Amino acid sequence: VTDVLDGVRLTRIDHVGIAVTNLDEAIERYRATFGLAVVAVETNPAQGVREAMLKISSSDVATPSSYVQLLEPLGPDTPVGKFLARRGEGIHHIGYGVEDVAAAMEILTQQGIRVLDERPRHGSLGASIAFIHPKDLNGVLTELVQAAHG
Ligand code: V0V
Numbered sequence: 049v050t051d052v053l054d055g056v057r058l059t060r061i062d063h064v065g066i067a068v069t070n071l072d073e074a075i076e077r078y079r080a081t082f083g084l085a086v087v088a089v090e091t092n093p094a095q096g097v098r099e100a101m102l103k104i105s106s107s108d109v110a111t112p113s114s115y116v117q118l119l120e121p122l123g124p125d126t127p128v129g130k131f132l133a134r135r136g137e138g139i140h141h142i143g144y145g146v147e148d149v150a151a152a153m154e155i156l157t158q159q160g161i162r163v164l165d166e167r168p169r170h171g172s173l174g175a176s177i178a179f180i181h182p183k184d185l186n187g188v189l190t191e192l193v194q195a196a197h198g
């Protein structure tokens with residue numbers, strides 16, 4: 049259980065989002081370098097991306113996996129398209145796990161943190177997600193991830 053004074057409880061690092069210019073080449077690079085398995089490649093028009101989730105498997109079965117998320121923009125006037133034009137390829141956001149993304153959004157809004165979404169959005173692998181403005185978290189675009197199936 050969380051409350052406003054304690055803030056939002058983060059459960060884990062779900063994924064690191066990396067902006068890339070060519071998704072297929074980036075997938076091959078990360079596969080060849082780390083042997084990561086591609087568990088999903090999805091187009092998300094609402095977020096303006098085609099993205100791949102590459103699984104970092106934990107050796108401890110009790111620990112949930114985390115992911116590298118490779119993000120290719122669908123066009124220049126999208127969050128990742130603007131980021132690439134401004135900064136080039138690199139870390140775009142970090143996604144933290146939360147138990148209840150809607151509850152988390154409410155707590156953060158009450159704290160005066162700018163939540164960029166009015167309601168949870170569809171994320172990869174069936175997750176519910178919401179973004180927090182980078183200027184309110186020390187320059188880091190931050191995503192809250194409520195995974196599918198709890
Ligand atoms: C922009 N800025 C960033 C940033 N993007 N700072 C850190 N990390 C980023 N990724 C800074 C930028 O340098 C400017 O700072 C300022 O914010 C305004 O930038 P802008 O280019 O004018 O961009 P805005 O304001 O139009 O949009 C920035 C925000 C936007 C963050 C509001 O990108 C957004 O709503 N992002 C959330 C959605 C998203 O990113 N979706 C793609 C991932 P200065 O120069 O003024 O100091 S989708 C995903 O992860 C999914 C589907 C999933 O995980 O399942």
Ligand code: CO
Nearest residue numbers: 065117143191
């Ligand atoms: Co993400």
